Amino acid sequence: MNLDGLNVAQKEAVLSVEGPILVVAGAGSGKTRVLTHRIAHLIESYDIFPSSIMAITFTNKAANEMKSRIEALVGPVTSQMWVGTFHSLCVRILRRDGHHIGYSRDFVIYDTADQKALIKTCFKALNLDEKQTPIKTFQYKISGCKNDMVTPEAYEINFHKDPRERDFIKLYKMYQDKLKSNQALDFDDLLIKTIELFKKYPEVLETYQKKFKYIHVDEYQDTNKAQYMFVRMLSAKHRNLFVVGDGDQSIYKWRGADIRNILDFEKDYPGAKIVKLEQNYRSTQNILDLANGVIKKNPGRRDKNLWTDAEAGEKIRYFQAYDEKDEARFIVNQIKREIREGNFNQTDFAILYRTNAQSRVLEEALNIEAIPYKVVGGLKFYERKEIKDLMAYFKLMVNGYDDVSFLRVINEPKRSIGDKTIERLNAHALERGTSLLEACATVHEIDGIGGKTAEAIAEFYKIITGLKAKLDTEYAGNIFDELVSGIKIIESYEKERSEEADGRIDNIYELKTVIEEFEKRQDHPGLRDFLAETTLKSDQDNIAEVEDGVLLMTLHASKGLEFPSVFLVGLEQNLFPSFRAQDDMEELEEERRLCYVGITRAEKLLYVTHAKNRNHFGRFEPRMPSVFLNEMDQKLIEVMGERSLAAALKDAKPKEISVFDIKTPKKNPYFANVTQKEAPVVEKTEQTFAPGDKVTHRVFGAGMVVTVDKVNNTLTIVFDAHGIKKLDPAIAPIKVIG
DNA sequence: GATGCTGCGCAGAAA
């Protein structure tokens, strides 16, 4: 194994073989290189079977890249390795061994839309009012529970006394029951159920423990409790756990990631070896200095300072726009200029923003100048209605218990089947204890469904069961054709005679191509695997090898990627950092890490922009510059645009002082302004809080005080809809109720 | 039961 190309720290990491190892890998420090070389080294120098190696990555794209890079080092042995995301590896385990806990190999995976639909049917059954509690609130809450491994039973034990929790307890239970009877798992279940399997069947766990002697986890800082548990259980026997991560890039707290997993690694795995990678191979020194300066403002992090051999490079370019359109125009002009001057080509640019909604204006500006671009994320191919419909048909063929998919397509295309019919069908199914699809078999026995409606249902049933019988013998492409002609979906869209419908028809044909390609690629093709793979696709997975244009994406989606030239846009208070961080210090720290992630995506050139005004909900509003701009070292920054810094300052109203006027921001000066303006002063008068107090927060709604920390001046509050927050009572818009 | 219109609420990030 040739390790000449590695630096000292990287070599040390690669050559560490036994025991728990944490590699603290700063942005751009070559962690993928370390991971791939370490695995190659295991195989080549230690004769470790590839089949006893597991590597968990954040995206499928990262997994594939890792596989091909290892292959380049040691040859084609990687098919034996288990490389994938937490979710895909769990699917693999559950397909094999899920039967122990009552799941057939044909289980389906519910995405957030399916999940929402199922919660909706639970709402109906429980007579809950959507207006009282939006479905989304409960959806988040269920996911939050699962990320923390809180079962419905455990939740009930803890909260049954609280009348406000009664609805949720009932809903959570019913939701889980229905998932089970539908033979479906949501994203979070994939992990939860795998852990449940391991706990209930230690002999199953043991076979996996024995098999996987070496386990690797990438992006360890973003693991949640369930993922932590999964890794911990699997690695318990051999204790050869190699994790790579960077606490400064932890940006997924909101989906349960627990930064303590990486901070406490030595405690969890005594005797762990720690290797720090601080040399950066991606960015110029100026970009790194800017990033280091910003992230330093976060307390309680592992000290780490990125450095590079590379030159200082260009300064960071700052632009203050009049509004979001002006910001977009500036960006497009810069891109045009850089291309014209031959410094970059169009594939070198990425525009990073905080919220998806910001992409629209940017797209319009790019369109005007005919610059090709691709938006990563947003409405994905598999989220389009016509595609989801067809996928639901497939799910139903694979798994007839899937009532959610049944309800999605029973009247799609239109078969004149409405609420009444579905109610009757549902009652019939309930009575017989069958799935909705099975209930269709005896549709002629149902009172109130007759004539054309009964015929339509019988026909539907015939198509599904007919195709189901061919699943294992017929090519997926042929099944697709039979389905499409059977349900007359093309004809139905043709009838609409609209451009939109034509687009949908194109997408349907596109889906066929995708299925056929999948079939060619896989060793054991099957719709089951196709469905799982597409459901578990991430935004990053959808970026093609060679994109021929500017990439637009959220900061979250940009994690792990790099671009020669980056625009970090919309650096405004209450946008980036998000309005939800305005008086929540932990949230603000996470936003700051997000800012750090954004800055460190850039290789050569970085732009930071903000607008003085922005349309929000269709209203034109003035905007304050982001606190993060204050935190950037202005020596590294060059001001762009015809509007000089001096002019920008003169323009600004007295309160809108330029960000560069503020020397050492202790607390964000804009917080005070914003909260005073929006929250009546009454709410801010001196209040005392005690544990147990019911409070209400302007943004987070109702909650209860759990702890009062007078030393750090922090309240810990559990909010009904937003989970646990640590707030500063002096600035948070909260008041005691009841 | 299907279709089309209006108005409300809203958008933080996702496998």
Place this chain on the structure above:
DNA sequence: GCGCAGCATC
């Protein structure tokens, strides 16, 4: 500025 829910109409 957009999407969805609810309502009116065919």
